[in-house]
């Protein structure tokens with residue numbers, strides 16, 4: 001099988017370059033969006049330490065609907081503007097949340113989650129999905145994570 005994990009001492013920006021390259025290799029030339037989201041979710045799960053959930057919500061008829069992911073079963077439908085994912089999709093803006101318990105309207109799918117990074121995937125000016133990463137650690141995500149996942153979202157926007 002594929003093993004895309006970066007070396008443990010790899011600086012984060014370089015690790016994200018490797019992640020984006022791996023996602024490119026996995027999804028290039030494959031037209032099926034479910035296959036591509038599934039492989040990217042698995043890649044994120046394999047690649048990034050200290051996660052308890054990694055995956056996609058897709059925009060379907062004006063609300064977010066659960067897509068391919070790794071982790072525990074999760075809430076299926078999220079209205080725009082609700083929770084971290086719904087705000088990211090509604091505002092078309094990345095949400096980097098150090099403490100989800102302090103986020104108004106946070107949807108607690110898993111009580112273990114303490115921090116979250118949600119990045120919208122934008123195609124032709126429209127939000128078509130969000131990438132959601134959850135961690136049991138407080139303040140797990142920083143600006144380097146945001147830049148890395150935003151680069152991933154830009155790469156896959158035409159492939160999901």
Ligand code: SME
Pocket residue numbers: 053074075078082083084085086105106107108109110113116132134
């Ligand atoms: N916590 C999210 C809901 C999705 S799950 O964490 C997988 C939110 O508030 O948007």
